[in-house]
Amino acid sequence: MSNIFSGKIIRKRRFIPLILLILLLSGCWSSVEIHNMAITNVIGIDINAAGEYEVTAAIVRPGALFSPAMTEKMIDDHQNNFIFETATGKTISKALYKLSNSIPEKIYLGHMNILLVSKKVAQERMQPTLDYFQRETRFRPNIKLIVTKEKVSEIIKTAPEFNATLGLEILDYTKVSRNVAANVIADISQFMKSYTSNTSDPVTGVLSTANKLGLNVSSENHPLSTELEDKVSMAGIGGTAVFKHGKLYGFLNENESRGMLWVRGNVKNEIIELNCGNNPNENVSIVIRDTTSQYIPDSTSPSEKLSVKINIKADINEITCPNMELDSENLEQLNQQLEKLVTKEVKTILAKVQKQWQTDVFAFGEAIYQKSPSRWDKIAPNWRKNGLKNLQINLQVKANISRFGLHKEPSKPYESR
Amino acid sequence: MTGHVPSHGTRKHAVKRKISKPLTSELDQNVDSLQVIFEACDDLRLHFTKLNSFSCCMIYLEDMVSREAMQKIENGLVIGSESITSPSDVEKFISKHFSYSFLIEVSSLEVASENILEGNAVLLVNELETAFVFNTCTDFGRQISTPETERTVRGPKEGFIEDLQKNVMMIRKKMKTPALKVENVTIGKQTKTKVSVIYIHGKASDEVVEEVHHRLQQIRTDGILDSHYVESMIKDQPRSPVPTIYSTERPDRVCGSLLDGKVAILVDGSPFALTVPALFVEFLHSSEDYYDGALAATVIRWIRFLGLFVTLVLPAFYVALISFHQDLLQSPFIIRIAANREALPYPALLEALFMYLTYELLREAGLRMPKPFGGSIVTILGLVLIGQAAVQAGIVGPILAIVVSVTALTSFILPNYVFHQTIRFSGLPLLILAGLFGFMGIIVGLMFGLTYLVSISSFGTPYFFPVSPARKESWKDVFVRAPWWAMEARPIGFGIKPSSETRIPSFKKEKGES
Numbered sequence: 001m002s003n004i005f006s007g008k009i010i011r012k013r014r015f016i017p018l019i020l021l022i023l024l025l026s027g028c029w030s031s032v033e034i035h036n037m038a039i040t041n042v043i044g045i046d047i048n049a050a051g052e053y054e055v056t057a058a059i060v061r062p063g064a065l066f067s068p069a070m071t072e073k074m075i076d077d078h079q080n081n082f083i084f085e086t087a088t089g090k091t092i093s094k095a096l097y098k099l100s101n102s103i104p105e106k107i108y109l110g111h112m113n114i115l116l117v118s119k120k121v122a123q124e125r126m127q128p129t130l131d132y133f134q135r136e137t138r139f140r141p142n143i144k145l146i147v148t149k150e151k152v153s154e155i156i157k158t159a160p161e162f163n164a165t166l167g168l169e170i171l172d173y174t175k176v177s178r179n180v181a182a183n184v185i186a187d188i189s190q191f192m193k194s195y196t197s198n199t200s201d202p203v204t205g206v207l208s209t210a211n212k213l214g215l216n217v218s219s220e221n222h223p224l225s226t227e228l229e230d231k232v233s234m235a236g237i238g239g240t241a242v243f244k245h246g247k248l249y250g251f252l253n254e255n256e257s258r259g260m261l262w263v264r265g266n267v268k269n270e271i272i273e274l275n276c277g278n279n280p281n282e283n284v285s286i287v288i289r290d291t292t293s294q295y296i297p298d299s300t301s302p303s304e305k306l307s308v309k310i311n312i313k314a315d316i317n318e319i320t321c322p323n324m325e326l327d328s329e330n331l332e333q334l335n336q337q338l339e340k341l342v343t344k345e346v347k348t349i350l351a352k353v354q355k356q357w358q359t360d361v362f363a364f365g366e367a368i369y370q371k372s373p374s375r376w377d378k379i380a381p382n383w384r385k386n387g388l389k390n391l392q393i394n395l396q397v398k399a400n401i402s403r404f405g406l407h408k409e410p411s412k413p414y415e416s417r
Numbered sequence: 418m419t420g421h422v423p424s425h426g427t428r429k430h431a432v433k434r435k436i437s438k439p440l441t442s443e444l445d446q447n448v449d450s451l452q453v454i455f456e457a458c459d460d461l462r463l464h465f466t467k468l469n470s471f472s473c474c475m476i477y478l479e480d481m482v483s484r485e486a487m488q489k490i491e492n493g494l495v496i497g498s499e500s501i502t503s504p505s506d507v508e509k510f511i512s513k514h515f516s517y518s519f520l521i522e523v524s525s526l527e528v529a530s531e532n533i534l535e536g537n538a539v540l541l542v543n544e545l546e547t548a549f550v551f552n553t554c555t556d557f558g559r560q561i562s563t564p565e566t567e568r569t570v571r572g573p574k575e576g577f578i579e580d581l582q583k584n585v586m587m588i589r590k591k592m593k594t595p596a597l598k599v600e601n602v603t604i605g606k607q608t609k610t611k612v613s614v615i616y617i618h619g620k621a622s623d624e625v626v627e628e629v630h631h632r633l634q635q636i637r638t639d640g641i642l643d644s645h646y647v648e649s650m651i652k653d654q655p656r657s658p659v660p661t662i663y664s665t666e667r668p669d670r671v672c673g674s675l676l677d678g679k680v681a682i683l684v685d686g687s688p689f690a691l692t693v694p695a696l697f698v699e700f701l702h703s704s705e706d707y708y709d710g711a712l713a714a715t716v717i718r719w720i721r722f723l724g725l726f727v728t729l730v731l732p733a734f735y736v737a738l739i740s741f742h743q744d745l746l747q748s749p750f751i752i753r754i755a756a757n758r759e760a761l762p763y764p765a766l767l768e769a770l771f772m773y774l775t776y777e778l779l780r781e782a783g784l785r786m787p788k789p790f791g792g793s794i795v796t797i798l799g800l801v802l803i804g805q806a807a808v809q810a811g812i813v814g815p816i817l818a819i820v821v822s823v824t825a826l827t828s829f830i831l832p833n834y835v836f837h838q839t840i841r842f843s844g845l846p847l848l849i850l851a852g853l854f855g856f857m858g859i860i861v862g863l864m865f866g867l868t869y870l871v872s873i874s875s876f877g878t879p880y881f882f883p884v885s886p887a888r889k890e891s892w893k894d895v896f897v898r899a900p901w902w903a904m905e906a907r908p909i910g911f912g913i914k915p916s917s918e919t920r921i922p923s924f925k926k927e928k929g930e931s
Contacts, residue, residue: 028766028853031740035758039751062756110744111751140744164749 035062037108038100041167044116044152045129048088053121053129055095056086056153058166059103065164082165086153092132109138113167115145115188116207118152122241122248130195133188141189144174147241147248148207155207170207173237183266184240184257195246198380199365203260206239206251244359244384252349259349262310262342262397263362265293271317274337276330282321284334286314286401295367302371303379303387306364307394310342316404326408331401338399350393358388438526444543447526448474451541454530461533468494468510469501473542476529481536482553490518490538490551504544511540511549520550531609561587564666564688566834571708576666581611581685587668588615592675596620602633604647608640611685612647615671620678625876629680629693644687651682654873658842660835661875663695670704680876694876698883698895701725703832706898714898724830727823728840732773733851733859735820736765741855758814766852768813772821773845775807776800780825800825 044056065081085102089095100107121129133139148155160169174185185205186194194202240252240260252260261267270288290313298305316326316334324330353359365383369376379387440447448463455461464475477487493514501510511519520537523529524547529539536554561583564576577584585599596618603609612633616626632651641647648662649655665671666688671681674692682691701721706714739758743751761768783796791798804818824844831837843866850858873880883891893899 023849023853026853028740028764031764031852031855032743033758033764034739034743034751035755035761037743037755039748039755041748060752060755062752063759066753066756108743111746111748113748164752168748 032106036105038103038105039108039111041112041165042114042116042156042170043109043112044118044148044156045092045121046118046152047120047124050088052088052090053092053095054086054088054153055092055099056084056156057096057099057107058156059083059085059107060165081159084153084157092129093136109136110140111167112139112143113171115143116152116156117145117147119147119149119248122147122243124247126195126243126248127246130188130192134192139188142187144171144185144187145191145204146170146185146207146237147204149251150208155209158209174205182237183261183268185237194363195243197366198383199360199369199376200363201359201361202243203240203361205237206241208236208238242353242357242359242361244357249357249359252353255345256349256352259345260353260361262291262312262346263293263308263349265291265310267291267312272314272338272341274334274341276319276321276324276334279321283318284316284321284324285318286334286338287317289313289315295362295364297368297371302368303375304390305392305394306367307396308346310346310395310397312338312342312397312399314338314399314401316401319410322410322412324410326404334401335399338401339397342397342399343395346395346397354391354393355389358384358386360384360388364388364391440524440526440529440541440546440548442544442546444472444474444541447541447548448476450526451476451530451533454526455533464491466491466494468498468507468542471501471504471507471543471545473540475538475540476533477538477553478533478536481534481555482538483555486518486551486553487538490515490553494540504542507542507545508547508549515551518552520552522547522549524548534609558583567666567670567704567832569703569705569708572704573667573669575668577668577683577688577690579686579688581613581683584668584683584688584690585613585615588671588675588681591668591672592617597675600630602630604633604636604638605641606639608642610641612641613683615675615681615683617675617678620676621680622678622877625680625694628876629682633682641684642686644682644684644689644691647682647684648691653875657873658839659870659873659880660700660833660839661695661873661880663692663699663833664689664835665692665704665833666690667704673704673707694874694878695880696875696878696882697870697880700833700836701831702894709898711898711900718896718898721830721832724827725840728828728831729844730847730859730863731824731827732769732817732820732844733847733862735817736769736848737851737855737859740765740852754814754816757816760811761814763812764852765814765817766848768817769821769848769852772804772807772813772817773848775803776821776825779803 039060039062040057041060042058046054046056048054059082061081061083083103085099087095087098087102089098096107115133117126117129133143156166158166160166163169163172174182182205184203186202191202191204194200238254240257242249242252258267258270267288268290271285272288273283273285276282276284292311294309294311296307296309297303298307353361360383365376365380365388368379438450452461452463458478460479460481462475462477462479464477466473466475475491497514498510501507508522520532523532523539529541529548529550532550533539538551538553540549540551542549558580559578561575561578563574567576575587577587589597589599594617598616598618600614602612602614604612614626614629614633629651633647636647636650638646638650644664648660648664652661654661663674668690671690671692675681679692679694682693684691701718703717703721706718709717738745739754746754758765763771779796779799783791783794783799786795800822804813804822807813808815808818828837828841831840847859847862850862852858854861871879871881871885879886882888883895893903
């Protein structure tokens, strides 16, 4: 027992306070209490009349959104869940800094989901805007970048109806929405990849309010909310923003977006109505299960000829023609009808985007580059001048309608015993 | 086996006996010397009788002997003593008539007094320089009952008790082989505690047995009251908080270890047997594992690994997460936590320490509380009530209350009590590191811990044995619990020779055994 107090041990013990000192002097460096952060899910960027950035953030008030557990305080129904702040500055970081000044907590950007960019910003200052979001360490690289034609500060004020915050709500559009244009939304890292690449041009989704999309949204007739009736508005994804030379070039509407997605092989869960007779009211509606596409540059002249193979798998999910028989002949007829429809849509979009706008949102350049890199380097400088325009597209569409749901032919009266 | 050269024969002289005063042929003189030794021991009884013409004296401690046995011996001494005519006849007479209860003939005062202290009766005869020791020990003590600390659903239900002889008996009953060796050692100047070293000859490594004896010999102490005294004095790293000797209350567990080639150390007066060498993974095994189906046992074993991890890092993880790494949370979750923490005055680390301390206080109070006051129920109830009250009062966040309660409960997944304590308290430094440095602190803390565990060894076997150094053959009892038919001849440790015989009846052909 006595050896515990021998010199060697005591010398060892001298280090214990030193270690404690190291631990305690470091303090809780870089630790932030969670309630000292102003969480924001959406940031909108616009340019005001003076040419300065106008940054709008929806800051969550957690205590109002989720009433703290086990506190006696009653939460007032009319308490605001969010604070919307708008600040201006010559740079985004300056604007955000100003924003932080007006609230007692520090703005926390680690949970940002959506970066909303106005049409004007997308047209004029895309590159300088993205610089901040790429450089700053607090952002995640998977922030979704969305363009809006409407006023950014207005659209951010949309109240989320199905999620805690608007950011999560818009994020859900990109994940689970059946809307075809939702498939074009890119996050910042994807966007930057095609932004900087000379083989393709970036696209992303366009956000607008439901009213503009032609949908009628209303909530239950709660007597209290009559005065808030105008506030019941939903945002939705509609259309695609197409970029060229790093700037917003034009918008595609819903149908044109679909046409573009056929080529890119991204259409899923889309509903298409086909005729099954002469009566325009009798239709077969099919749902697209999966689309794949393949670009095959011509082996002899890859930069001039390119064939696009589109493979569509679809299921029947509604038949309103009473006398339709689902035999192979009829199915073949439906397949052909679908192929024709897709070919028409693709040709329209090719005429607009390829010939007229000359932007390579389909990444044809990528296919040519992969086929023959040396050739691509030669034609790359003129690709967006005349190269893309003169590319001959040989379209091969193949549709395959396979499944028809729980019953085959439409039920008729008196058909069974 | 550091620095020890095993030498043969040392074992036999394990107990040093001072060669003291021999007995004389004068009865009165012997009795006087014994009375001097036992001065002021009022429970010593001197019983003067006569064996025919020889005066003699029966000496014993009144409370230690069994009255029944004493009566039988005294009756036996009266009947048939007529044949004794010379001093040499006494020995013949006694060994003839008391073949069962007669133990040994002793010739020194010290040994005689030792035997008296053990509860035997000593017969001193005039004109004889030796004394006769009769076995009169009482059987009194706790009945064999279920082991309180290691309960199982299936499997044997008996547990060790305080009586060494019965404990050895329980092991012997399970292993009827002369290869089971029981070697006794006496330790403790005052308590003279009997310690049995048990092993299977041919399975246990001679070096380990040698080492155990060597370490036991080195013990210089006044008394051994529990096997932990021995454990702490013979373990490899005396200052280590990590148990490197396994202690168990279950005879079946000890037998399993013996079959694996380990050495068991049983201490009189303690229901906890020690087995060496002990491996880290062993502390995560419960006896139940071996009585369950292989699948169930494997799943439960993995749940135990998870439990170990949760107990160690859950509070630290939570504190690091909400004070450093908020980015890793889900958005709705971070908003919810922020909402709950809005009005809280203390940082998460202090809250966690406060809850930790509260739990430890309650646990200790619950354990020490006399049973009529409620005992262990109070711990759980108290934790829930105080936790809820603290949350309501706004001292502690609700999620932290959940985290600490879960950790407190999860720690009981660990089957071994000593190990459970160690892991429970290891969570505290990790928590502080997490509060100061975030995940970095946890990782560094765990790294240091793991490095330490890998560096130590138990009786020559690396502590992390089948994992590091890796021996894949042994993994069938580490990461999974293979069915018994697949477990034949598993090598158990470094420095322990693999058992040559299959330890269970196997479907395969018996290997050439004679």
